[in-house]
Amino acid sequence: MFKKLALPAAILAAAPVFATENTNDKIEETVIVASRVETPVSQVLAPVTVISKADIERIQPPSLGALLDSTAGVNMVQSGGTGAQTSLLIRGSATAQSVVLLDGLRVGSATTGSTAYQYLDANSIERVEIVRGSRSSLYGADAVGGVIQLFTNEGLRNQDYNQAYIKQGYGSHNTLNTAAGIQGQSNNTFYQASASHYETEGFDSTAEKDNGNDDNEAFRNTTLSAAVGHHFSEDFSLKATAYQSFGKSEFDNNKPSNPDWSPADPSIAVNPYTDYQVTATSLKADWTVNSVWRTEAVIGASKDETTSKDAYADDNNNLLSFYPSEFNTQRYFANWLNEFTITDNQRLIAGIDGQKDSVDSTADFSEDERDNVAVYGQYEIDFERTHLALSGRSDDNSAYGTNNTGQVDFGVDLSDNINVVASYGTAFRAPSFNDLYYPDDGSAVGNPDIKPESSKNKELSIRGHFDLVDVQVNLFHNEVDDLIEWVYNPNTYYSQPENVSEATLKGVEVVVSTEIAQWTLDANYTHLSATNETTGYDLVQRPEHSADFDLHRDFGQWSVSLMQQIRSSSYSKNDQYATNELAGYGLTHLRLGYAVNSEWQVTAALNNLFDKEYFTNADYNNINYNNDGFNTMLSVAYTPSW
Numbered sequence: 340m341f342k343k344l345a346l347p348a349a350i351l352a353a354a355p356v357f358a359t360e361n362t363n364d365k366i367e368e369t370v371i372v373a374s375r376v377e378t379p380v381s382q383v384l385a386p387v388t389v390i391s392k393a394d395i396e397r398i399q400p401p402s403l404g405a406l407l408d409s410t411a412g413v414n415m416v417q418s419g420g421t422g423a424q425t426s427l428l429i430r431g432s433a434t435a436q437s438v439v440l441l442d443g444l445r446v447g448s449a450t451t452g453s454t455a456y457q458y459l460d461a462n463s464i465e466r467v468e469i470v471r472g473s474r475s476s477l478y479g480a481d482a483v484g485g486v487i488q489l490f491t492n493e494g495l496r497n498q499d500y501n502q503a504y505i506k507q508g509y510g511s512h513n514t515l516n517t518a519a520g521i522q523g524q525s526n527n528t529f530y531q532a533s534a535s536h537y538e539t540e541g542f543d544s545t546a547e548k549d550n551g552n553d554d555n556e557a558f559r560n561t562t563l564s565a566a567v568g569h570h571f572s573e574d575f576s577l578k579a580t581a582y583q584s585f586g587k588s589e590f591d592n593n594k595p596s597n598p599d600w601s602p603a604d605p606s607i608a609v610n611p612y613t614d615y616q617v618t619a620t621s622l623k624a625d626w627t628v629n630s631v632w633r634t635e636a637v638i639g640a641s642k643d644e645t646t647s648k649d650a651y652a653d654d655n656n657n658l659l660s661f662y663p664s665e666f667n668t669q670r671y672f673a674n675w676l677n678e679f680t681i682t683d684n685q686r687l688i689a690g691i692d693g694q695k696d697s698v699d700s701t702a703d704f705s706e707d708e709r710d711n712v713a714v715y716g717q718y719e720i721d722f723e724r725t726h727l728a729l730s731g732r733s734d735d736n737s738a739y740g741t742n743n744t745g746q747v748d749f750g751v752d753l754s755d756n757i758n759v760v761a762s763y764g765t766a767f768r769a770p771s772f773n774d775l776y777y778p779d780d781g782s783a784v785g786n787p788d789i790k791p792e793s794s795k796n797k798e799l800s801i802r803g804h805f806d807l808v809d810v811q812v813n814l815f816h817n818e819v820d821d822l823i824e825w826v827y828n829p830n831t832y833y834s835q836p837e838n839v840s841e842a843t844l845k846g847v848e849v850v851v852s853t854e855i856a857q858w859t860l861d862a863n864y865t866h867l868s869a870t871n872e873t874t875g876y877d878l879v880q881r882p883e884h885s886a887d888f889d890l891h892r893d894f895g896q897w898s899v900s901l902m903q904q905i906r907s908s909s910y911s912k913n914d915q916y917a918t919n920e921l922a923g924y925g926l927t928h929l930r931l932g933y934a935v936n937s938e939w940q941v942t943a944a945l946n947n948l949f950d951k952e953y954f955t956n957a958d959y960n961n962i963n964y965n966n967d968g969f970n971t972m973l974s975v976a977y978t979p980s981w
Contacts, residue, residue: 372468372488374717375477376678376688384728384748384760386800386813390467397900399930399944403461409887411848411863412471416880416955418964419544422558422588425457429471430815431844431869431881432484436768440488442580444619448643449668449696452771458584458615460562462518462535466490473764473796476730476746479713480769483794491582492531492566502980510972514539527570535562544964545591560586574627585616613647633678643668667699689716704776709738726750739791742767760800768792774823774836783834790838794819808853817844840873862888882909900930911957919961924953938979944972
């Protein structure tokens, strides 16, 4: 087996703000996201955050975005309440500059280039792995800021028992949160199936009360997930997975101020909304050929579909839409990955990726398909106190050509307790279908000559493991060239994407984990400088200072968690024409749990305990989007095992 590094695993991975495992558990933990194969955390040179199933159950996150928001280097921007458009920025990179994987498959829209986090239900996620920094050398396009890997069937890993669960929650805004599932193993067959439903009346998303924007925005989501696999022998297994999330999300802007666009009867109530669906299915074969070679093959598909109804109603109370409202993405994948354990201290990972993107929309795109084929590899070698990982990838895309990326990570154990890792990597972000082919709608049009964005990331990490505390300090400096921006031309009255800017994303992350008097404290702090080097302005939606604290402890059958989230001010708009600054804020959350017995548990989540008013985004008129004030959720869970 590939030899472990000398340094304890607890300091070779960036401890998640919600870590609950003890030191021994951390030493044995493995991750997939850092190198695309299961690897002990003690071998990982990249900064990684892991959120386990136990963490998620204790945290009781109101959404997937809120769960990820409290991890090191991640900042959430939300345009309203649950179900509203949600962006996650890793180390200041845009949402489209990160890769999101659901059970190993990319999910997201090929038209926008982003992932709709608001449509992925936290109930269905059992484990999260995040690697920060450039990772295009393994994952290809868009891995500029990092990669987020979401698992829906984590319970299948090394489970030798059967378990079912049912949970019912009720909270503020008449919110219902229901989840049920079963997972386990019978002989050599393992399985998992779950279903959840989340529904809320919501609250008013904007401060704007005119033009019908004074109503609450409701949201509902239903998620189905299943997996089944069979071990045909100790060396060969097959596994199939399926995931579907669908529902309806309401939003503001339902009665335009232009009277020519209003319905004949202004009393007609119109609630604009988006119907959405996200699916992912895969089939994976895993074969350990011999003591040196393990190979796996995966085929799969994912969909991202939205249909929006907006603007006004006609005389018959039928909803109409001014702009193209249906955008559907279909992606097909094939991957062949090989892992070679050359010696006890050398490993080689090599593979081939294939991906086909297609779009179907009410907008008439000039091109609606593109293909990508890539080869990639990573070589790792471990000496007594030095560790090296070299990776590279070549992507050939039918729409924007060939892109080659690479990464080098070099680690040195200064002592048994202190380790230093230096890294350099290149990455790129692919232009979306909107960037390339958006049809002329009279005010905007795509640009088929747009180039991919490119980046160069330098990083230095210092990690220490001591009796009372684990500490990690990461310094990063990411230069992004050829930023794609939609530019308005006052002469033609058109907006069109151009490669116009350069940006620098640099800063420092500090991650600390300690246990004192049976209390566990997990904390992180990020200082970020995100600057548009072409204009000199700070990039929007990037707070300079971010910090998260989680203090938790068990008292017999009781458990308590006190969480604090701090963000400095940021901008929703910041250029030569206008500036809109959003004030900084601090939020306090409380979690309580009571285990009636081994099968029954009652939990309470109290969010925004002091009813703080805060904003993370605003619309083009600088009208801020509201976030939720003090809100609660009370849940009862039953989890029998056999």
